[in-house]
């Protein structure tokens with residue numbers, strides 16, 4: 711391949727990179743009081759020799775450079791933060807769960823709980839959750855059944871941690887449906903259980 715062809719390929723990549731950079735800047739914003747620190751494309755042609763080719767080090771170092779400059783190096787997540795985020799996910803799933811779930815939807819939430827009890831990224835919690843599921847098999851025949859079951863198992867975990875028991879009759883007022891324009895996020899249930 712000639713040097714001109716290579717040059718043309720890298721120019722195309724640079725264009726895509728600039729476009730990506732523009733989109734990424736929507737996700738990695740500097741704090742309000744900080745000036746933007748990084749405006750180069752993720753992948754750019756240096757004005758140095760090597761026939762216009764960027765060094766591999768320069769390319770691979772750029773994303774980390776962005777992270778360092780933006781001060782977004784990850785801090786460890788606590789067990790409590792992980793727990794709150796997971797319960798938010800699960801109760802929101804319960805709030806969105808349809809009145810008449812399809813067979814597939816019922817299977818999916820059962821599988822999800824089983825998988826969660828295996829891969830939950832806190833070993834002690836995962837082991838505990840496995841026992842909770844064994845003693846309290848998933849009930850997902852309807853919205854009410856599933857959201858009440860989630861409330862119940864959350865209370866089982868609460869009790870084991872010495873936390874207050876949540877009144878499950880209030881679960882629908884604590885955990886609403888996802889706030890989404892024109893209910894675009896609603897999960898559709900079947901009219902009959904034999905749809906799928």
Ligand SMILES: Cc1cc2nc3c(=O)[nH]c(=O)nc-3n(C[C@H](O)[C@H](O)[C@H](O)COP(=O)(O)OP(=O)(O)OC[C@H]3O[C@@H](n4cnc5c(N)ncnc54)[C@H](O)[C@@H]3O)c2cc1C
Nearest residue numbers: 790793794796797834835838839861862864865867876881
């Ligand atoms: C599957 C799973 C297993 C876990 N196992 C362990 C474990 O073994 N050991 C451990 O230390 N931590 C465990 N955790 C984390 C623990 O449950 C808490 O999330 C964490 O201690 C933070 O508690 P919190 O008091 O902030 O509120 P959380 O218990 O996280 O609850 C968040 C919010 O949910 C609401 N809420 C509380 N109870 C209910 C309920 N029954 N129904 C509906 N809404 C409710 C309240 O408004 C509360 O503020 C587990 C989490 C999950 C998701």
